[in-house]
Amino acid sequence: MDSLSSFNAPAARPMSTLPASASALAVDTDLLTAIRRDIHAHPELCFEEVRTSDLVASQLAAWGIEVHRGLGRTGLVGVIRHGSSPRAIGLRADMDALPMTEHNHFPHASRHPGRMHACGHDGHTAMLLAAAQHLARHRHFDGTVYLVFQPAEEGGGGAREMIADGLFERFPMEAIFGMHNWPGMAAGQFAVCNGPAMASSNEFKITITGRGCHAALPHNGIDPVPVACQMVQAFQTIVTRNKKPTDAAVISVTMIHTGEATNVVPDFAEIQGTVRTFTLPVLDLIEQRMREIAQHTAAAFGAEVAFEFHRNYPPTINHRAEAEFVREVMTELVGPDNALEFEPTMGAEDFSFFLQQRPGAYFVIGNGDGAHREQGHGLGPCTLHNPNYDFNDQLIPLGAALWVRLAERWLGRAG
Structure with a gap:
């Protein structure tokens, strides 16, 4: 595994729409930004996420989190328990990259032509790792949090393969939730909808x-x-x-x-x-x-x-009760003006397989308009599946805050 030292976190820039309390998490932002950039520089395609999986597993283990590997080939699940309640929640992040060549030239750009994190799965992984770090240190819940790091979302059906390997039998969660970054929506905002969110x-x-x-x-x-x-x-x-x-x-x-x-x-x-x-x-x-x-x-x-x-x-169809639960948590975190209604898109997402098996919801976090990109980025737009895209690292503590509040609210605070 390559060193993370060459991917230093940038100086923080303020988010005008982000309430100060939203980022108040006890996580190592510098480390997690370095991890995100390291994953971005070393993208891996469907079912090839060996290095990424190793990196995630080592971080979870370093924080004292129980790790189970080999689900869906390269997928893994981290387990954080506290108290005596049998209740459990699943939080999911995808890890794979796309088969395309990056046009960015900043230091953490892809080192492998024909492979690129152009959909932000590197950021999704970092946000869930940030939440894992906080939840492991501050276990203000009664029950179990399952951290689902999924391979092969980009066409490989990694969610389906994790299910086939016994995900829900081995880790009996009541509900599962997924989050994706959304370029064009302001950083500091979230959005969710009831019913169909993405198409088949x-x-x-x-x-x-x-x-x-x-x-x-x-x-x-x-x-x-x-x-x-x-x-x-x-x-x-x-x-x-x-x-x-x-x-x-x-x-x-x-x-x-x-x-x-x-x-x-x-x-x-x-x-x-x-x-x-x-x-x-x-x-x-x-x-x-x-x-x-x-x-x-x-x-x-x-x-x-x-x-x-x-x-x-299949289509990604949110369950009504779980979608409304997410909306409530979003509103608590960033206020009603920043908890938006998501307009369903004809894009597809294999989180749909999870929602066919368990209640849950899929929602988005604003990635901004691309102004966060550092010198050396490509000249094109910062949109998904675009060679000029880059994840907004300022979202790591905010996305983690949403994950943490979601888990704590679902399981109930202890003491």
């Missing part, structure tokens, strides 16, 4: 097989290109004419591959894309109608078709 993520691949021929003699073949064009147009009628107008859904064709020469009608065409919905019944409808349109359109042109539809992540 699904992919389709349709292969149309015709019969190639000379482009000057199209009657000798079966051209798959107009078949593909007809399908793409028809798919949008599912959104506008088959589902209820009040049900949100997106069908995006993002790739069409066909042909090799301008004077040759190709043998096949391939269509790929994504479908996003907030409910499974709408997803069922879209998959069925897409399949029918693909099959019948191909048949009408005399072509053959292979239809593939892969369901990746």
Whole structure:
């Protein structure tokens, strides 16, 4: 494991919207900022988070926290107990990076081309570690806090794999909560919503097989290109004419591959894309109608078709009682003006698998507009999945404060 000494914490800059009491946690901010930057400099992709997992485990153990490893391959769970209550809560942070090249050049930029923490999972890990440090030192609760450090959120379904490895049987939490940073929302603010927060993520691949021929003699073949064009147009009628107008859904064709020469009608065409919905019944409808349109359109042109539809992540649907509980804690921490209503997004999140198994809620913390980035950052925007992104280190004590209050409120203060 590389030394953390080269990633020093920056001088703190004031947050105009952050109440002074919100950051009053007994955590080592310099250390945790250095850890965050170290993780940022050494990003690891889905199920490859060995170094990150080692770093998290060593810090938890140094604070006297019980550690269990190997869930979802590289995931781990820290356990903090106090008192005699059987009640338990789960707090989750994701650890993996994205397969993209960073454009930032500050000292903690990625040292591995093609890998980058462009979604802030390094910051999520640091915020939960900060909360772990405080909870281990000041056990003002009666029960158990499970610290869930999850691998492979970015397409790998690490939450699903941790569940398959017995997460909820081995660590019987009553509810589980997840937090994500949100660029564009002011630092010092949080947001949560009842019901759907993020959409399901699904992919389709349709292969149309015709019969190639000379482009000057199209009657000798079966051209798959107009078949593909007809399908793409028809798919949008599912959104506008088959589902209820009040049900949100997106069908995006993002790739069409066909042909090799301008004077040759190709043998096949391939269509790929994504479908996003907030409910499974709408997803069922879209998959069925897409399949029918693909099959019948191909048949009408005399072509053959292979239809593939892969369901990746289900929609992330917050439980009402738990979402309202989070909103109350947010309001206590930063005031009603900074505890906002989250507008659901068609992005996806595998925290959805956890919420299918246990009550809970997924919420966001404002990451600011990018002004926090140090000299040497890229010239592009500080948005998620962008090569110029960087997590706002000033959020570490604030995110930790929310985690701590959430756990203490859920379990009840002792003495």
